[in-house]
Amino acid sequence: MSAKRTSQPTADSVAVLVIESSKFERRSLCRLMRAAGAQRVAEAANLEGARHLLAVRQWPHWLLVADPDRLGEDCLYVLRDLAVEQTLATALLLTQRRQPEAEGLRSRAAQCGLPVLAVMRKPLSAEQAGTLLRGLGQPAATATKAPSLSRDELNECLRSGRVRARFEPKINLQSGRPVACEAISYVSHARYGEVPAAGFGHAMAQLGAQRVMTATVLRDAAALVRSLRAKSLDAKVSVNLGYEVLSECGDANALDAYVRTLGVAAADLVLEIDAGRHAASPNFADNLARLKLRGYALALDHPATTLALDNPAHEHFCEVKLSWPDATAAHSAPEHQSLAAAVVNARKQGMTACAVGVRTLADLTHARQAGFEAGQGELFAASMLAAETVLWVEREERNRSFADRAQTLNQAS
Incomplete structure (x- = not known):
């Protein structure tokens, strides 16, 4: 140590x-x-x-x-x-x-x-x-307090294969429907147990291990995709990519080649990208364009409820992910309007607005108060292992199928 x-x-x-x-x-x-x-x-x-x-x-x-x-x-x-x-x-x-x-x-x-x-x-x-x-x-x-790993501890966990991913459902804020499962990285440590990303972010920056971490999470995401497809379930899996992973010329080609070795198609994944202040970087923009051309769905990982209309980098994205606790905490009229404006701006740019962390129907009530057309249904959005995620998607598909059949019968009558 x-x-x-x-x-x-x-x-x-x-x-x-x-x-x-x-x-x-x-x-x-x-x-x-x-x-x-x-x-x-x-x-x-x-x-x-x-x-x-x-x-x-x-x-x-x-x-x-x-x-x-x-x-x-x-x-x-x-x-x-x-x-x-x-x-x-x-x-x-x-x-x-x-x-x-x-x-x-x-x-x-x-x-x-x-x-x-x-x-x-x-x-x-x-x-x-x-x-x-x-x-x-x-x-x-x-x-x-939440444990914080040192550089050496994280390096040992990476070498021994103890970096894994859990999955959290992502909810479409227009429909209230689950549309994907987001991969959340964690470290399984012998002493501390499960350490979330907050506990090793500093060490990862010191090591410069963002690419290794991304490859590890992509591996677990691909395994979940294969499990879902084996049961004929078409839910996508989303993976976060930092600027560091797409900052150099040729990064898009390398990422695409690695995904292909995992046996999944580009259409099976959603790549969530935190563009931030690096959106104007030529290499970054070129890599985004190449990933989009290869068939990857790109999501803008946006930390705030506001969403500007004048950012040229947004043309690459089909989806924007807003932080749902922003919505849960939006208790005043201006904050409701800000949240609703973000979704309206996303629609104007051809993007779907989604969020993770939607755990209850009360959250959807907040969404309706902010002006969304949120759907009804039982939601379970805790962080899950891959096997639990497959069961959750199966249940959601059954619920959706039942709701669709009921709606058809009501229309027929």
């Missing part, structure tokens, strides 16, 4: 960085953190300021305190990037939302790979902050 992993953080070794646009609230939070026992407190008015401060002030462990609702749509992804760049960083997310919506915020953070200490409702008291800071210095408390 590397030296970085052997020492536990203590309250004295944790530096707090408060990221808040409002000067009054920022200073109040800084005073509160000092009253809670933090020895080192820094402040930043925005995410760019936080990035600059973290670059010039080196510290073993940072606690990033932020309210995502006040910092913009992509805040969680930027915080994730900041955490990956540090030796050790954890986020304390503050919110004015109610408890169910606060849990939705935690779910969103987990989906994008941000390590979260806690999600707390405002106003935060000094006693609550003190408990959290003391918890960072207690070995028992840190042991209960």
Whole structure:
């Protein structure tokens, strides 16, 4: 185990960085953190300021305190990037939302790979902050947090074949129907058990192992496709691709050649791509065009509820995936309108709007309130192994067939 992993953080070794646009609230939070026992407190008015401060002030462990609702749509992804760049960083997310919506915020953070200490409702008291800071210095408390693999540990798991994929249904937001199963990578570790992507994102970036990870997930996705086709089930399987996998000339050809060795067709897969700020890269755009030409369905993995109409890279995509907890947490009229506008813009660009994480009919009720025509039906969207996914797809197909027959009988009568 590397030296970085052997020492536990203590309250004295944790530096707090408060990221808040409002000067009054920022200073109040800084005073509160000092009253809670933090020895080192820094402040930043925005995410760019936080990035600059973290670059010039080196510290073993940072606690990033932020309210995502006040910092913009992509805040969680930027915080994730900041955490990956540090030796050790954890986020304390503050919110004015109610408890169910606060849990939705935690779910969103987990989906994008941000390590979260806690999600707390405002106003935060000094006693609550003190408990959290003391918890960072207690070995028992840190042991209960989600494990984070070191570079060497992840490398060993990759070499021993312990990186696998689970699958989560993806729901069409217009129809309410399941349309695919998304592959979610995890590591099966001898000591920690199942470690989600949030627990090895930093190590993967250090290793530069994105291509190896993608190949591993594609292998499991192909195995699921073959199981589905053996039972004459036509559900597609989607796989996430980062910019790194399509950043070089010839990456599309290499990816297509690898998929063919797995014995599945391009039409069986949906490639979810986080274009982000790299969408203008010539190599990236060329690789997207080549994958589309070879018959792959390309989905835009979009972190926010808004969707711009003026991005030329969108012409390659047939689908956009929005983060469903955004919809669950959309409790005000402007947020409902923003979510509905994203789906309308997707339709204007010829894309279907989908989401993962739709777990209950209550979620579909939120969708209807936002202006969608959500379908009815029993939904089960927990993360599943391949065999469980096949059974789930079979059940959904039976339910769909029964509903279609019932509708036909009603029309005939």
